[in-house]
Amino acid sequence: MESQGSCSVFDHVVRAPEDPILGVTVAYNKDQSPIKLNLGVGAYRTEEGKPLVLNVVRQAEQTLVNDKSRVKEYLPIVGLAEFNKQSAKLIFGSDSPAIQENRVTTVQCLSGTGSLRVGGEFLAWHYLERTIYIPVPTWGNHPKVFTLAGLSVKTYRYYDPATRGLDFQGMLEDLNSAPAGAIVLLHACAHNPTGVDPTLEQWEQIRQLIRLKGLLPFFDSAYQGFASGSLDSDAQSVRIFVADGGECLVAQSYAKNMGLYGERVGALSIVCKNADVAGRVESQLKLVIRPMYSNPPIHGASIVAMILRDRDMYNEWTIELKGMADRIISMRHQLFEALLARGTPGDWSHIIKQIGMFTFTGLNSEQVAFMTREYHIYMTSDGRISMAGLSSTTVPHLADAIHAAVTRVA
Amino acid sequence: MASSMLSLASASASASPSLSLHDNLKGRVKLGSVNFISCLPDKTSSSAKAKPSGRISMTVGVNVSRFEGIAMAPPDPILGVSEAFRADTNEKKLNLGVGAYRTEELQPYVLKVVKKAENLMLERGENKEYLPIEGLAAFNKATAELLLGADNPVMKEGRIATVQGLSGTGSLRLASALIERYFPGAKVLISSPTWGNHKNIFNDARVPWSEYRYYDPKTVGLDFEGMVADVKAAPEGSFILLHGCAHNPTGIDPTPEQWEKIADVIQEKNHIPFFDVAYQGFASGSLDQDAASVRLFAARGMEILVAQSYSKNLGLYAERIGAINVVCSSADAAARVKSQLKRLARPMYSNPPVHGARIVANVVGDPALFGEWKAEMELMAGRIKNVRQKLYDSLMAKDKSGKDWSFILKQIGMFSFTGLNKAQSENMTNKWHVYMTKDGRISLAGLSLAKCEYLADAIIDSYHNVS
Numbered sequence: 001m002e003s004q005g006s007c008s009v010f011d012h013v014v015r016a017p018e019d020p021i022l023g024v025t026v027a028y029n030k031d032q033s034p035i036k037l038n039l040g041v042g043a044y045r046t047e048e049g050k051p052l053v054l055n056v057v058r059q060a061e062q063t064l065v066n067d068k069s070r071v072k073e074y075l076p077i078v079g080l081a082e083f084n085k086q087s088a089k090l091i092f093g094s095d096s097p098a099i100q101e102n103r104v105t106t107v108q109c110l111s112g113t114g115s116l117r118v119g120g121e122f123l124a125w126h127y128l129e130r131t132i133y134i135p136v137p138t139w140g141n142h143p144k145v146f147t148l149a150g151l152s153v154k155t156y157r158y159y160d161p162a163t164r165g166l167d168f169q170g171m172l173e174d175l176n177s178a179p180a181g182a183i184v185l186l187h188a189c190a191h192n193p194t195g196v197d198p199t200l201e202q203w204e205q206i207r208q209l210i211r212l213k214g215l216l217p218f219f220d221s222a223y224q225g226f227a228s229g230s231l232d233s234d235a236q237s238v239r240i241f242v243a244d245g246g247e248c249l250v251a252q253s254y255a256k257n258m259g260l261y262g263e264r265v266g267a268l269s270i271v272c273k274n275a276d277v278a279g280r281v282e283s284q285l286k287l288v289i290r291p292m293y294s295n296p297p298i299h300g301a302s303i304v305a306m307i308l309r310d311r312d313m314y315n316e317w318t319i320e321l322k323g324m325a326d327r328i329i330s331m332r333h334q335l336f337e338a339l340l341a342r343g344t345p346g347d348w349s350h351i352i353k354q355i356g357m358f359t360f361t362g363l364n365s366e367q368v369a370f371m372t373r374e375y376h377i378y379m380t381s382d383g384r385i386s387m388a389g390l391s392s393t394t395v396p397h398l399a400d401a402i403h404a405a406v407t408r409v410a
Numbered sequence: 411m412a413s414s415m416l417s418l419a420s421a422s423a424s425a426s427p428s429l430s431l432h433d434n435l436k437g438r439v440k441l442g443s444v445n446f447i448s449c450l451p452d453k454t455s456s457s458a459k460a461k462p463s464g465r466i467s468m469t470v471g472v473n474v475s476r477f478e479g480i481a482m483a484p485p486d487p488i489l490g491v492s493e494a495f496r497a498d499t500n501e502k503k504l505n506l507g508v509g510a511y512r513t514e515e516l517q518p519y520v521l522k523v524v525k526k527a528e529n530l531m532l533e534r535g536e537n538k539e540y541l542p543i544e545g546l547a548a549f550n551k552a553t554a555e556l557l558l559g560a561d562n563p564v565m566k567e568g569r570i571a572t573v574q575g576l577s578g579t580g581s582l583r584l585a586s587a588l589i590e591r592y593f594p595g596a597k598v599l600i601s602s603p604t605w606g607n608h609k610n611i612f613n614d615a616r617v618p619w620s621e622y623r624y625y626d627p628k629t630v631g632l633d634f635e636g637m638v639a640d641v642k643a644a645p646e647g648s649f650i651l652l653h654g655c656a657h658n659p660t661g662i663d664p665t666p667e668q669w670e671k672i673a674d675v676i677q678e679k680n681h682i683p684f685f686d687v688a689y690q691g692f693a694s695g696s697l698d699q700d701a702a703s704v705r706l707f708a709a710r711g712m713e714i715l716v717a718q719s720y721s722k723n724l725g726l727y728a729e730r731i732g733a734i735n736v737v738c739s740s741a742d743a744a745a746r747v748k749s750q751l752k753r754l755a756r757p758m759y760s761n762p763p764v765h766g767a768r769i770v771a772n773v774v775g776d777p778a779l780f781g782e783w784k785a786e787m788e789l790m791a792g793r794i795k796n797v798r799q800k801l802y803d804s805l806m807a808k809d810k811s812g813k814d815w816s817f818i819l820k821q822i823g824m825f826s827f828t829g830l831n832k833a834q835s836e837n838m839t840n841k842w843h844v845y846m847t848k849d850g851r852i853s854l855a856g857l858s859l860a861k862c863e864y865l866a867d868a869i870i871d872s873y874h875n876v877s
Binding site for chain 1: 474475476478479480481483486489493508510518519520528529532535538540541577579580583587593607610611613614615647680682713721725726727728729730736738739740743745746747749750752753754756757758759760761762763764765
C-alpha cells in the first residue's frame with residue numbers, strides 16, 4: 001500500500017458534518033468579527049462573558065491536589081462510592097425511602113451523556129421493551145445516544161409552537177398509545193431546548209398515566225438547581241415518581257450545576273423494586289461499562305463528593321448555584337424588555353416564562369442563519385439560545401439581531 | 411420465569427382517582443383489568459448478557475420488578491481479583507492481579523512529574539469548559555508525536571487522525587465502533603491469549619472476532635509459525651490486533667525480525683494492523699524502543715489503528731487518558747476518519763475528560779518535565795526487571811526439579827505468564843493468598859524483592875503439587 005494518498009482502506013469514509021450543537025462553537029471560534037456572540041452550547045458565562053469555575057470547586061480541587069495521601073488507582077467499575085452515595089441523596093432526597101431500602105443502584109458515569117448511554121445499553125441488553133419515547137423537540141444528542149445504545153426511538157408530542165408552551169393533551173395521548181413497558185424519556189426540569197416544563201399538577205397526571213400503562217420512566221436531570229435555583233424544587237418530578245414505589249432510571253449531570261463541564265461527571269441511578277434486584281442490576285451495569293471505558297475518571301467525581309459531603313461547601317455551592325440561576329433569569333428579563341422597547345413584532349413573553357438555561361425563541365432556521373450572517377450570533381438552527389451566554393452589555397446586540405430577523409426574514 | 415397475570419385495577423389502587431386525567435384523555439384510557447403474559451428469558455450463568463428474544467409482553471404488576479429476570483453477573487475476572495484481595499485478612503496476602511504499578515513497599519505510585527503538572531495546572535487556574543469532541547488539541551499532538559516520533563513523515567504529512575479516548579479501553583471501543591460501521595462484517599483477529607477485556611469490547615461493539623495462535627505452552631514462548639499461519643488464513647482485509655510491546659498477559663513479544671515477517675503477511679493479505687499500546691516506555695524503559703513495532707509498520711506506509719493508554723507509563727490509571735490514532739495514506743483520509751470518530755464519541759460521552767489530558771500535555775510539552783518523566787519511567791521499568799531477576803533466582807534456587815524458569819527473564823513488561831493452569835492458580839490464592847488471574851498471569855508490578863522468595867515457594871508448590 002503506497003503512503004502517498006493513492007489508495008486507502010478509508011476511501012469510503014465520508015466527512016461527517018460538525019455536530020450541530022458543539023459545531024456552533026467551532027463556527028464561532030472561526031469568526032474573526034470583533035462583535036460576536038456564542039449562544040450555542042449551554043455553558044454558563046459570567047456577566048463579563050467568561051467561563052466560570054465555582055469558588056467551591058477551586059477550593060475542593062486545591063484540597064485534593066495538596067493531599068499527599070491521594071493516589072490515582074483505578075476506581076471501581078461503578079466509580080467513586082462516596083460520589084455515588086451523595087449523588088443519589090442529591091436527586092432523591094436524603095430521606096428517600098428508596099435509598100434507605102437499598103433499592104437504588106447508582107453508578108458514576110461520564111456526565112449526562114455517559115449516564116444516558118450506559119442506561120440505554122443496559123435496557124437494550126436486559127429490558128423487554130426496547131423502544132424509548134422522546135419528546136419533540138429534545139436535546140439533539142438524545143436520539144443518537146439511544147439509537148447507538150441499541151434502542152428504537154419513537155417520539156411523543158411535547159412542544160406546542162402555537163402557544164410556545166406544553167402540548168399536554170398531545171403528550172398524554174402519545175404516552176397512552178405507547179406499548180406497555182415502553183421507556184419514556186422525561187426531562188426532570190428545564191426542558192432542553194424549549195425551557196417548557198410541566199407544572200407539578202401536570203407531572204402528577206403524567207406519573208399516573210405512566211404507572212397505569214406500565215411505562216418505564218427514564219429521567220434526564222442536567223439542570224438540578226439551575227431551573228428554579230432550588231435543588232429540591234428541581235428534583236420534584238423525579239421524587240414524585242420514586243415516592244409511588246415504582247421503578248425508574250435517572251441520569252444526572254454535574255456539568256452545569258457544578259460547572260464541571262470538561263471533567264465529565266455524572267451518575268446513572270436505577271430505582272428498583274427491591275434490594276435484590278438492585279444488586280443484580282448493578283452487576284449487569286458493570287458489564288456494560290467495562291467494555292466501554294473500564295472505569296470512570298476520578299478527578300471530577302472527587303470534587304463533587306467533597307462538596308456534597310461537607311456542610312459548609314455544600315451551602316456555599318447552593319449560594320453560587322443560585323447566583324448563576326438568578327443571573328440567567330435576569331438576562332431573560334433584560335432581553336424581554338429590550339424587545340418590548342424595540343417594538344419587535346410578536347409575543348415574546350415566552351422568554352420570561354421558559355425555565356432554565358435556554359430560550360426556544362421560535363425563530364426559524366432562515367432567521368437564525370440571517371442572525372449568524374449579519375449579526376454574528378451563533379446559536380442552534382432550531383432557534384434555541386443559551387441565556388447563560390448573554391450579558392447586560394450583549395443583550396442589546398441580540399435584541400437588534402432578533403428584531404432585524406423578525407422584520408426582514410420570513 | 412413463571413408467567414403471571416395481574417389485574418391492572420390493583421396496580422392503580424395507590425393512585426388517587428384522577429378525573430382531570432380522564433378529561434384530558436377524553437375517555438381514551440381504559441381503566442379496569444388488563445392482563446398480560448410475561449415470558450422472561452432464561453437466566454444464563456455465563457457473563458454474557460442475555461438478549462430477550464421474540465415478541466414479549468410486559469407484566470404490569472405492583473410488586474414485580476421490570477428487572478426481575480436479570481441474573482447476577484459474575485465479578486470481572488481481572489478487577490474482581492483486587493476486590494477479593496481486599497476482602498482477605500491474611501497478613502501474607504499478595505496482590506498480583508491487576509496491572510497497577512507498586513513501589514518496593516507495595517504502595518501505589520503517583521509520579522513526581524504528575525504532581526508537578528497538577529500543581530502547575532492549579533496555579534494557572536484553568537477553566538473547566540468542554541473539550542472538543544476529539545479532546546485536548548495539545549494532548550492529541552503530543553500523543554501522536556510520542557507514538558511515532560515528532561519528525562515522522564506521517565506527522566509532517568498530517569496523515570494521522572488522533573482522538574483523545576478514555577484510556578486504552580475507550581480508545582479500543584471507539585476504534586471498534588469505527589470498524590463496525592465502516593467495515594461491516596470485517597473480523598478482528600486477537601491473540602490467544604489476550605487481555606480479557608478485548609473480546610468484551612468487540613462483542614459489545616458487535617465486531618466479530620477470532621483468535622490467532624500466539625502463546626506456546628510447550629516453550630512458554632511465541633508460537634510464531636502458528637501466528638503467521640493464522641494471520642495468513644484470515645479473510646482478506648481483517649483487522650489484526652497486535653500488542654505494541656509487553657504483551658498482556660504473556661509478556662512475550664515478537665523479535666524485530668519476527669515483526670518484519672508479521673508486517674509482510676499483513677501486507678500480503680491486505681489486513682489492517684490494529685495496535686494496542688498500553689506500555690510504551692514501561693516495557694524496556696525507553697519510549698522509542700517500545701514504539702519500534704508501530705514505527706516499523708508506519709515506515710512501510712501501512713494504514714494502522716493504534717490505541718494508546720497513559721494508565722501505566724504515567725500512572726494516570728484513574729484519570730482515563732489515552733487516544734485512538736488512525737494512520738492513513740492521505741491527510742484527506744485522516745480528516746474524514748477523524749470526523750467519523752467524533753461522530754461515534756458524541757453519543758457515547760460527548761467529549762472526553764480534561765484533567766488527565768492536561769497532565770499529559772504539560773508533562774510532554776515541558777522539556778524538563780519530559781526528561782524527569784523518562785527517568786521515572788526507567789526507574790519503574792528497572793524495578794520490574796530487578797524483581798524478575800530475583801524471582802528467577804529464587805525459583806532456580808528452590809526448585810530442585812530442573813525446570814527451566816528462564817522464561818521469567820525473557821518475558822517483558824508488567825506481567826508474567828507463569829504457565830500455571832486454572833487449578834494451580836486457584837491454589838496460589840486459596841493456599842498461599844497470592845491473588846492473580848486464573849490464566850496464570852501475575853503482575854510483577856505488584857511484587858516486591860522482599861516477597862520474591864515467598865512467591866517462589868507458592869509457585870513451586872502449585873506447579874508441582876496441583877494438577
